[in-house]
Amino acid sequence: MTSEPLRLGILGLGIMGERLMRAALAHDGTQVTAIWDPGPAAVARLASITPDIMMSADAASVIAASDAVYIASPPASHIALGQQVLTAGRALFLEKPLASDLVAARGFVAGARGQRAAVNFPMASSPAIAQLRAWLPEIGPLQRIEITAAFAAWPRGWQQGAAAWLSERAEGGFTREVVSHFLFLAQRLGGPLRLAQARVSYPPGTGSETAIAARLSAGDVPVSISGGVGITLADDHNITRIQGSKGAIRLRHWSFAEKLAADGTWHAAPDALPNEKMRPLTLGGQLEKLAALTRGHAVDLATLEEALSVQEIVEGILAA
Template identity: 40%
Template sequence: MAELLNIGLIGLGVMGQRMLARLKDHPRLRAAWVWDANPAAIATTLAAHPHLRAADSAEALIRQPGLDSLYIATPPAAHIALSHAAFDAGLAVFCEKPLTVDFDAARDCIARIGREKQRAAVNFSLASASGLAALQRAFGAAAKLPLGALQSVQIELGFAAWPRPWQAGAGPWLAERVEGGFTREVLSHFVFVLQRVLGRAEVLESRVSYPADGRSAETALSASLRADGVPVTIEGRVGPEIEVPDRNRMHWRASDGEVELREWFGLSEQRKGGLVQPLGESEALRGAAQADQLEQWVALIEGRSHSLPGYAEALAVQETIEALLAGKT
């Protein structure tokens, strides 16, 4: 029987709790130690998962003997410092995005990862999705273009409110423009897909709307980009006229067909002149992607090849995201 791999989790908000639930029945990955800056979050977590042990601090958790990997689900400002501490302790790191609020610090961290062969990845949920695999087969660098030449990409996002109802426990940072907002939290997943398939995107134009309070995150974004010569348009907004908490669509149109990702993991394809062919419902494909992501995490810990985005790829996504938020006319 393969040995268990012990995981320490720092950050017990929404994402930390979701990861604990996913790890619960995994045959190899075992949540062992937790810590959060909020004592109430620790108490609630221990009550729900009595096998866990709570460390006295983030630093104490990282130093615990027997750990194999650290999962970081704190607000972004702490990500790089925690990553360095984990590398010092010999741990593989799986970090939530956005990667950082300090690009220079992130570049220094990326240089260390390359220099020391540290094991680190960032959680973009679509990295293990069937939709990404289908897009790479159709339009990636090695693709034989079964749907013809790619002509355009459209990304559409809508939210009834921001943050979404299930994010209520994430903390105020998610609703504020310094670290939060739907562009960083949701659009980044689709920019990751775009850039993994086509390479770095250039922002040609971007218009961003913010509330007048000077603090809250964006309520709308409209942008034009170009990736590998292909025009890309983005439309995202928050408003009560949107009837569901979270709506998203990514449409790839080629000369001889189309591919669409919808509601995160839903996937369909249409050949020119043919009917739309559903290739999987969102929830079924979500489960398969999440299961594969955990297997990729095992590979990361064991130093094997994996498909998880590294810190350099995550930073490239974030640079595009921040360029969008900076606005350009």
């Protein structure tokens, strides 16, 4: 691989855009070349993070200045911006979901086949997921996967700046924003996703879901999902249990890989870290792979097809 840093452009400086930008600024192999966000608050946010980058005038100038472009804007803008990136011959790194319109997402994925594009499902580079994979031979053939996600409120406290769309049924909700990550993991572990049954509860008006329950499969592995708002005091409580014929492992709170001992207690991997400390490592891994993808190498970042499969299940649950 060349020693030249990856020239990374970012479209959208909300929570996710800022996270990847901070990771890129600390990453030797990445140079943040340009950023654009039309929101007035984003200019002040960018200035508070680094004085070395000025807000660009528009998306086109970011694309022109970059080798790869990360799109972290709200879902309704993803496809139009993604098409601009690919038309310009740049590598695309897209935030999930692919779009707010499932039909449009299908068309976009079909038209982008063979191009340099990936979706930011960080579990593709998570040390915790690598640890779970290392344990898989010990637990025997997979028998089931159980996903639970609970929230004190939605959006979560740190997401209030994006509440205008995260709290709405059209684009937001915890199933799209959170459960999708664990569906991606189930798909990677078991195989193609197929939805069998789902229930969803909505509040009056246009608000996003307050509870879900679903049964599906990942390949031949049964998967169950339950999630809800207002059922825990925690900002975010999630556990994905992976049951095998000889034992069980789980992912807890995004970053703790744990194994079930013979006495019925769970034990974390020795190098387990809380999510806020693991996140920079995970995003650094994502950036390494994005650089390799941009240079034409095969990587295991989430593909557009994988992201579309997850979105099909998510939208199927939400339409139940």
